Structures are given as C-alpha cells and as structure tokens.
Amino acid sequence: MEFVSELLISFFLVVAGIFGLVGSFGMIKLRDTMKRLHAPTKATTLGVGGVLIASMLYFLLVKGGLSFHELLITLFLFLTAPITANFIAKTYLQANLRPSDLPGTESEYGWSVYQDPPKRSDEE
Amino acid sequence: MIGRIFPHPLLSVLLTAVWLGLVNKVTPGNLLLGAILGILVPIMTAPYWPRRAKIGRPLRVIEYFMIVLWDIVVANVEVSMIILFKRNRDIHSQWVTVPLELTSPEAITVLAGTITMTPGTVSSMLATDGSSILVHCLHTDDPEGVRDNIKSRYEWRLKEIFQ
Numbered sequence: 001m002e003f004v005s006e007l008l009i010s011f012f013l014v015v016a017g018i019f020g021l022v023g024s025f026g027m028i029k030l031r032d033t034m035k036r037l038h039a040p041t042k043a044t045t046l047g048v049g050g051v052l053i054a055s056m057l058y059f060l061l062v063k064g065g066l067s068f069h070e071l072l073i074t075l076f077l078f079l080t081a082p083i084t085a086n087f088i089a090k091t092y093l094q095a096n097l098r099p100s101d102l103p104g105t106e107s108e109y110g111w112s113v114y115q116d117p118p119k120r121s122d123e124e
Numbered sequence: 125m126i127g128r129i130f131p132h133p134l135l136s137v138l139l140t141a142v143w144l145g146l147v148n149k150v151t152p153g154n155l156l157l158g159a160i161l162g163i164l165v166p167i168m169t170a171p172y173w174p175r176r177a178k179i180g181r182p183l184r185v186i187e188y189f190m191i192v193l194w195d196i197v198v199a200n201v202e203v204s205m206i207i208l209f210k211r212n213r214d215i216h217s218q219w220v221t222v223p224l225e226l227t228s229p230e231a232i233t234v235l236a237g238t239i240t241m242t243p244g245t246v247s248s249m250l251a252t253d254g255s256s257i258l259v260h261c262l263h264t265d266d267p268e269g270v271r272d273n274i275k276s277r278y279e280w281r282l283k284e285i286f287q
Binding site: 023026034075082104107113 | 142144145146148196197199200201203204207208212215217219220221223236237238239240241244246247248249250251252253255256258260262
C-alpha cells in the first residue's frame with residue numbers, strides 16, 4: 001500500500017517536472033513575445049498542477065489528513081495567470097504593433113489599446 | 125431585508141469556503157469567523173459593485189469548470205508537443221478576432237481567462253466597446269475553426285450561466 005501511494009506521488013511529481021521543463025524550454029525556443037507567452041501560461045499550469053496533486057495525495061495517503069491549501073493555490077493561479085498574460089500582451093501591442101498589423105474588430109469601434117471607449121448609455 | 129444582509133449570497137459562500145481553506149482546518153470557531161467574513165465583506169463591497177452578475181444556473185458552473193479543467197490538460201500536452209517537435213518556421217501564429225455575444229463584464233472576464241488557459245490561444249485585447257476579443261493562436265491553419273470552437277464550446281455555456 002505504501003509502495004503504491006509513493007509510486008502515485010512520484011508519478012505526479014515527475015509529470016509536473018517534465019511540463020515545467022518544457023514550459024521553460026519554450027521561453028528560450030520560441031522567437032517572439034506573443035509566442036513566448038503561450039509557454040508559461042499553459043505548459044506550466046500542468047507543471048504546478050501536478051505538484052499540487054502530488055502534495056494533496058501526500059497529505060491524504062501518508063499523513064492521513066485532508067489539505068485544502070492546494071485547492072486555493074489552484075484557484076489563485078487560475079485567477080492571476082490569465083491577467084498577467086493579458087497585461088504582457090497589451091504592453092507588447094502598445095509598444096510594438098499598430099492597428100494596421102491586427103485584424104479588424106467587426107464593429108465600428110477599434111481595439112481598446114488604440115482607441116477611447118464610446119460613452120455608455122446606461123452610465124449614471 | 126434578506127437582500128441587505130446577503131447582497132451576494134454566492135460570494136458569501138465562496139468567502140467562507142476560502143477562509144476555511146486558508147486556515148486548513150474545519151472547526152466551529154473557524155466556521156463562525158468565516159461566516160462573519162462572508163457576511164461583512166459583501167456588505168462592505170456592495171456599493172462598489174452595483175451591476176452584479178447573476179448566476180442563473182449554478183450546476184452549469186460545475187459542468188463548465190470540468191470542461192475547462194479537461195481542456196487545460198489537453199492544452200498543456202498540445203502546446204508541449206508544438207514546443208518540442210515543431211521547428212520555429214513551421215509554427216504558424218495568427219491573430220483571430222472573436223465577435224462576442226456576451227455583454228456582462230464578468231462573463232467576458234471569465235471567457236478571456238478561459239481562452240488564455242486553453243489550447244494554444246491567448247486573449248490579448250478587447251474592442252473598445254467590448255463587442256469582440258482579440259486572440260493570439262500559437263499554431264493554427266484554420267482561424268475560423270478556432271473562432272467557432274471558442275464560441276460553441278465556451279461562450280454559449282457562459283451565456284447560459286450568466287443570463
């Protein structure tokens with residue numbers, strides 16, 4: 001039983017390590033900022049996720065108690081990772097690209113980095 | 125009256141759960157403190173959040189969460205494969221415009237977050253009137269397919285949840 005639980009925990013740790021490594025390798029390999037953004041936002045999610053699953057299994061199977069911290073870390077990660085990526089993307093767009101480099105918006109207004117928003121009709 | 129004490133019942137439940145998770149132990153004292161926080165914080169923040177989103181179908185949230193979780197696992201494997209086995213000149217990155225039917229800011233935020241976490245796409249920017257979202261694809265030869273996938277897989281589910 002102990003062997004099985006240790007095997008399971010090590011499996012998740014190894015998988016997490018591999019994905020973390022691939023994510024970091026992507027940062028070196030890919031050639032421009034927008035492509036590089038894909039590596040840390042995704043490949044690393046499963047890297048961190050694997051460590052957290054391993055940690056929960058460790059507390060459940062070896063220490064014999066439930067641990068909720070991992071669930072919270074997952075929640076906070078899901079909240080912060082997309083926002084960080086969005087900030088980086090917007091900064092990149094602002095500094096390096098013009099509206100003519102991008103596809104249109106399919107409405108009469110342009111993209112938000114380059115144009116002020118229209119007045120909202122329901123604004124108090 | 126009830127609406128005044130609980131301006132946002134789901135937020136209260138969520139805050140209590142997060143508090144219990146932070147202290148990592150369920151005891152009556154922690155539950156009480158969590159409940160007090162869960163009641164006080166929504167009351168204090170209600171004035172700053174006047175047009176709150178209404179969650180129409182809580183069960184759909186769980187379904188949505190499961191689908192996104194599965195897609196994240198798939199996304200990780202796909203992106204890893206692209207990073208490891210594709211040469212740089214074979215990676216065809218593209219911008220895709222996804223027109224939005226969602227109107228509530230909360231729903232658009234969730235959609236943008238989902239797009240960033242799932243297969244080969246990062247949401248970069250909104251149109252200034254919030255009518256479409258700019259998505260960067262790491263590798264695709266079929267931008268229409270990516271757009272339709274986002275719309276059919278995530279957007280209509282979010283529409284059901286938030287309306």
